[in-house]
Amino acid sequence: MSVTSSQKLNKGELTQLLDVARESIRGHFSDELPRPPQLDLYGKKLLRPGACFVTLEVDGELQGCLGTVTANEPLVLEVHNKARDSAYQDRRFMPLTEEQLDRLMIEVSVLSEPQALEVESEQALIDYLENHRDGVILSDHHLQALFLPQVWQQLPTPEVFLRHLKQKAGWPANYWSDTLTVKTFTVTSIKGRYFQLSDAF
Structure with a gap:
């Protein structure tokens, strides 16, 4: 099974992943149910299994950071899920609030195989x-x-x-x-x- 490596993604693909993370968080505050990314909009590399972490900071302070070192799902889905989890499931922090969004920084890290x-x-x-x-x-x-x-x-x-x-x-x-x-x-x-x-x- 082909796996996405951290060394194979270009800036455009990384930007797409950052947008996926944004949309995952935005969906939580929408009136509609959050939806996973539409896979047919992404290239082959982002559809391969990939491991990632999504880190959130508010005013420069850590607000959430969750991820995986095992590539099980398409990378684009993994980023979507880990962005949501970092915002609302990291037990070290209170869930992200709408008032924090204008001070929120998002970092997506794609891992090489350990x-x-x-x-x-x-x-x-x-x-x-x-x-x-x-x-x-x-x-x-x-x-x-x-x-x-x-x-x-x-x-x-x-x-x-x-x-x-x-x-x-x-x-x-x-x-x-x-x-x-x-x-x-x-x-x-x-x-x-x-x-x-x-x-x-």
């Missing part, structure tokens, strides 16, 4: 991340945590990045285990306001 990284120690992982500011997934038994590459902007050193990632999974900051698995990935992303300039006229 690759297993063999490291023998946390220091080896830190050394790798010094030169590779990738997205990271840590897993051990039933616990898992993921940070997108964009998180490096807020947590710029590998030590701090990993400490927060482990805390997100529910582990202590100094946690390490021989059974811990590490995967890395990259993203291609696009970010824009919920209201486009043309919406103001």
Whole structure:
């Protein structure tokens, strides 16, 4: 089965995905029932299964961020669903309100397929991340945590990045285990306001 990679999308296709995310959120505030994207309007690459995250910010503060690392559905549908989920299903935040829309920023991140990284120690992982500011997934038994590459902007050193990632999974900051698995990935992303300039006229 062909899968959409983050490296294969051009700016026009990413812009289409951003519009899909906007429409998914807009549909919640419409008098009509929200509708999924009309698939025959999109090219082959956007119809392939793809993994993505949709991140929402209001006044520069995180308002929601949900996604998947597994490509199960057509990418355009995955973006539609994850935009809706980030706006109304992220349990860390109150659901998005209509009053927040004029201050809303949306970012769509399309993921590459995660690759297993063999490291023998946390220091080896830190050394790798010094030169590779990738997205990271840590897993051990039933616990898992993921940070997108964009998180490096807020947590710029590998030590701090990993400490927060482990805390997100529910582990202590100094946690390490021989059974811990590490995967890395990259993203291609696009970010824009919920209201486009043309919406103001």
